[in-house]
Amino acid sequence: MNTLEFAKQKLTEVGLKATQQRMVILAAVQQSKNHPSPEAVYEKVRVNNPSISLGTVYNTLDIFVEKDLIQTVLAKNGLKRYDGRLGNHNHIHCVNTNEILDFEDEELNDLVLEFLKRKKIENLDIRKFSLHIQGEKIDEKKNIKIH
């Protein structure tokens, strides 16, 4: 099953009409490794769907978050960014490149989950958690900053 077929199936599962626009937008976010902004999604899908509108991208992304097909990711610069990966995972924020990289680690998840279970937080129904690691990307060979 290709990515569009998969998107179509997901859309119908949550009760959304599987329009062309929704399918390509969902596929774009899910394939993306970059935690893309609405603008980035727009530029990507526009290549094969030149008539698609930026407003539609904004609206559709919000609908997808509502339906739990994708999630929002927090970004320092105040731009909206989305994440096709659901479930608990962690993020590395590069202070120099502004990239947001996924950092998946089962051991870390277990570690935190166990901690949270032990240390009950009053009056809070925990939904998800994510470790945000802020650091500087360095060049592996020369140990200098990457621009």
Next chain:
Amino acid sequence: MNTLEFAKQKLTEVGLKATQQRMVILAAVQQSKNHPSPEAVYEKVRVNNPSISLGTVYNTLDIFVEKDLIQTVLAKNGLKRYDGRLGNHNHIHCVNTNEILDFEDEELNDLVLEFLKRKKIENLDIRKFSLHIQGEKIDEKKNIKIH
């Protein structure tokens, strides 16, 4: 020493002229428990300093981050928010109230720090980390959602 005196001292320490505006803005962020937006800081300081300008609040907050007097905190809605607390600490994001609460826990910090030391991340110079806990605030008595 009152909070304004303390702010004055901090400002001179980092080489900034301790103007009235800077002192009250710094004191406002440091006293705030809410991770305030620029607008919120503005409303707060405006009470006793009616002639202060919103632009000054924006500029000054950025200067403070630059000088490491305060830090930015990531917010989902794309608004800028600031944090008078430096150093590694964690945040609880309430999905229903939109509050961002501090969650300080020495044990958790050690846990994560030890993990990160053990599990070296390639080509990354880690600066700080923070656990984001997303959850729903519930009423302690009746176990229903707080609005």
Next chain:
DNA sequence: TCTTATTTAATAATTGTTACAAATTTAAAA
């Protein structure tokens, strides 16, 4: 096919933020 509801495209409006120039304040020099 006809009818109706849903979705989209195009564009206008709004919002949060930044840029700017004139006015004010501060600090230093004379």
Next chain:
DNA sequence: TTTTAAATTTGTAACAATTATTAAATAAGA
């Protein structure tokens, strides 16, 4: 103290990201 220059602030304009609006297009059902 006055003079001068630099730094800061104010008030407002500009900007960019997002949201709202509305007419056209599309899809589904009768």
